[in-house]
Amino acid sequence: MSFIQVNELTKQYELGKNTVAALRGVSLNVAKGERLFLGGPSGSGKSTLLHIIGCLDRHHGGKISIGGQDVTLANDKAMSDFRARNVGFVFQNFNLMPVLNVFENVQYPLLLNRSLLAAGQRRQRIQDILDAVGLSNHARHYPNELSGGQRQRVAIARALVHEPQLLIADEPTANLDSATGMAIMELMLKLSKSHGSTVIISTHNPDLLKQAERCVMLRDGRITDDIAQPFKPIKSETSYAGF
Amino acid sequence: MLVFKIAWRNILRHKRRSIFALMTIMVGVSGIVMFGGFIEANYIGLRESIIRGQYGHLQIHQRGYEETHRSDPDKYRLSPELVEQTQAMLETVPHVLITSRRIEFTGLLGNEKNSRAAIIRGVDPDNEALINSALTIIDGAELDAEKPEGVVLGEGLAQGINAKVGDTLTLLSSTVNGVMNAVDVEVVGIFQSFAKEYDDSAMMMVLDNAQRLLNTQAVDTIVVLLDETPALPETVAAVAANSKQQGLDLEWMEWYKMANFYQKVVDLYDGFFLFINLIIYVVVLFGVSNTMIVTVMERTAEIGTLRAMGMRRGGIVRQFLAEGLMLALLSAIMGVLAGISMTWLINSLEIMMPPPPGSSKGYPLHLQYVKEIWAATVLFVGGIAFLATLFPALQASRKEIVEALRHV
Numbered sequence: 174m175s176f177i178q179v180n181e182l183t184k185q186y187e188l189g190k191n192t193v194a195a196l197r198g199v200s201l202n203v204a205k206g207e208r209l210f211l212g213g214p215s216g217s218g219k220s221t222l223l224h225i226i227g228c229l230d231r232h233h234g235g236k237i238s239i240g241g242q243d244v245t246l247a248n249d250k251a252m253s254d255f256r257a258r259n260v261g262f263v264f265q266n267f268n269l270m271p272v273l274n275v276f277e278n279v280q281y282p283l284l285l286n287r288s289l290l291a292a293g294q295r296r297q298r299i300q301d302i303l304d305a306v307g308l309s310n311h312a313r314h315y316p317n318e319l320s321g322g323q324r325q326r327v328a329i330a331r332a333l334v335h336e337p338q339l340l341i342a343d344e345p346t347a348n349l350d351s352a353t354g355m356a357i358m359e360l361m362l363k364l365s366k367s368h369g370s371t372v373i374i375s376t377h378n379p380d381l382l383k384q385a386e387r388c389v390m391l392r393d394g395r396i397t398d399d400i401a402q403p404f405k406p407i408k409s410e411t412s413y414a415g416f
Numbered sequence: 417m418l419v420f421k422i423a424w425r426n427i428l429r430h431k432r433r434s435i436f437a438l439m440t441i442m443v444g445v446s447g448i449v450m451f452g453g454f455i456e457a458n459y460i461g462l463r464e465s466i467i468r469g470q471y472g473h474l475q476i477h478q479r480g481y482e483e484t485h486r487s488d489p490d491k492y493r494l495s496p497e498l499v500e501q502t503q504a505m506l507e508t509v510p511h512v513l514i515t516s517r518r519i520e521f522t523g524l525l526g527n528e529k530n531s532r533a534a535i536i537r538g539v540d541p542d543n544e545a546l547i548n549s550a551l552t553i554i555d556g557a558e559l560d561a562e563k564p565e566g567v568v569l570g571e572g573l574a575q576g577i578n579a580k581v582g583d584t585l586t587l588l589s590s591t592v593n594g595v596m597n598a599v600d601v602e603v604v605g606i607f608q609s610f611a612k613e614y615d616d617s618a619m620m621m622v623l624d625n626a627q628r629l630l631n632t633q634a635v636d637t638i639v640v641l642l643d644e645t646p647a648l649p650e651t652v653a654a655v656a657a658n659s660k661q662q663g664l665d666l667e668w669m670e671w672y673k674m675a676n677f678y679q680k681v682v683d684l685y686d687g688f689f690l691f692i693n694l695i696i697y698v699v700v701l702f703g704v705s706n707t708m709i710v711t712v713m714e715r716t717a718e719i720g721t722l723r724a725m726g727m728r729r730g731g732i733v734r735q736f737l738a739e740g741l742m743l744a745l746l747s748a749i750m751g752v753l754a755g756i757s758m759t760w761l762i763n764s765l766e767i768m769m770p771p772p773p774g775s776s777k778g779y780p781l782h783l784q785y786v787k788e789i790w791a792a793t794v795l796f797v798g799g800i801a802f803l804a805t806l807f808p809a810l811q812a813s814r815k816e817i818v819e820a821l822r823h824v
Binding site: 224227229230249250253254255256257258260262264266268270271272273277281282284285286331 | 418421422425426429717718720721722723724725726727728729731816817818821
């Protein structure tokens with residue numbers, strides 16, 4: 174059974190007096206631990222699909238279940254709790270809390286999901302993930318003291334610190350130069366694999382889509398291609414310390 | 417704790433906006449603290465002037481006096497025996513500082529050229545001088561028991577009959593038997609009280625001489641002065657218990673029941689205070705609300721991120737409420753401290769105020785330190801900040817996550 178099952182998903186937006194269909198009956202199955210890339214031009218519906226799978230937005234028709242849970246009818250509180258426990262997000266604009274330092278930003282999901290970790294274990298978990306993203310020396314720095322690549326690494330650490338079953342990344346490299354973007358992608362995929370998280374990434378980057386083991390292309394709210402190919406490990410030429 | 421840490425850091429992060437809100441609230445709160453202190457000082461000043469200028473803390477009469485003394489003043493006067501017993505009883509009551517006998521009547525005071533109706537008070541000169549410490553002798557001297565024919569006149573009364581210190585006047589009144597009687601009196605002093613109307617018709621004379629004029633040994637009232645005004649309820653309870661125990665047929669009246677003017681002033685000032693409080697609280701309401709609305713707008717993307725990470729709507733509300741409350745309470749506490757500092761400064765400058773309406777004397781501007789006002793103001797500002805923040809906080813929590821994340 175697939176980890177994520179999407180059946181005939183539809184979503185419309187009201188734009189003034191017009192109704193625009195963002196998704197027109199999208200069906201998709203994603204296996205546990207799979208790394209799926211969503212591609213397509215702007216307005217194709219990839220962000221909408223990503224938001225619905227990430228339980229950030231609601232759909233109008235169809236059905237979606239994640240890890241066997243039908244999230245179609247869940248209320249806001251249940252959706253919030255589900256996200257806190259099971260989903261990690263990486264955003265295009267990093268979206269770090271400006272008033273919290275790196276350590277505190279990474280710690281936040283552990284506080285939100287009411288983690289049962291003792292304070293010492295929690296600190297160790299944060300230290301480990303900061304080591305993994307190469308930022309343990311920046312734990313007391315604030316986001317405005319970091320480069321774009323460093324901020325995105327903090328965002329990755331924050332997204333994975335609570336070991337979510339699902340990692341959602343919405344164009345995570347769009348605000349980074351290509352070398353940094355590739356390095357970030359490599360890091361994200363490596364860490365998510367070690368955590369066993371299922372990963373869905375939306376991107377415009379054709380190089381990334383070519384290397385993806387599974388690539389789903391969307392256009393006008395419909396899936397136009399669902400390509401599975403042998404995974405070509407993404408290799409960046411930049412080390413973590415360099416971005 | 418994280419909620420408060422984030423709230424505090426956000427307050428510091430937006431320094432200019434926070435300082436503006438803080439200053440608005442601070443100025444308002446310090447205004448309340450100072451105006452409240454000014455009003456309280458006025459209440460105390462007026463209260464003590466009334467107590468020490470006219471009524472004492474408590475006036476004790478024979479039971480029935482209050483109902484009948486206007487129509488039949490002689491019927492329920494205190495006999496010399498009852499006066500003696502009552503004064504002996506009062507000596508045992510804590511906080512009683514002085515007791516003084518009084519008899520009050522009306523008469524005609526005049527010389528060869530002028531005469532005026534006067535309200536005359538016969539008093540124990542030595543004790544009355546202590547009770548009437550708020551009366552100011554502006555010319556001459558106080559009454560002296562050694563000079564029984566001496567009288568002191570209110571400033572207006574003296575002017576009305578063109579009397580000066582040293583003049584001999586004739587005082588005409590009817591005795592308790594209804595016969596007209598007259599005594600010659602000598603003006604030994606002219607006084608000013610807190611109320612000009614009182615000074616226009618009042619005079620005081622030695623009790624023995626007044627009793628001689630009225631042909632009686634009785635008195636109307638035993639006036640009681642306490643060592644401190646707040647002890648009045650306790651004293652009244654003791655007087656009630658003792659008089660019942662000793663079978664003394666007495667009634668009494670506290671000063672504030674006689675001083676209608678005081679109650680009117682209190683009501684008026686309370687109205688002013690309430691109005692100024694309302695204005696300031698409205699300013700606080702809009703100040704905090706405006707700050708928090710801007711804060712919520714600026715942090716829309718942050719709200720989206722927190723919600724995406726799994727924060728419930730309640731968590732968002734709590735976050736912004738913490739920020740609004742923290743800012744408001746900090747400002748209120750700083751406002752109270754500023755108000756206390758200004759109070760100290762104003763008191764140390766010893767500024768003289770003009771005479772208030774109905775009064776003939778100016779007074780030094782003095783502000784009280786009123787802890788109850790400080791605490792109430794901080795609590796009120798906290799409550800208003802809660803209301804002012806609640807709406808923006810609820811708005812923040814209701815934002816669509818996807819829309820919030822797209823916000824730049």
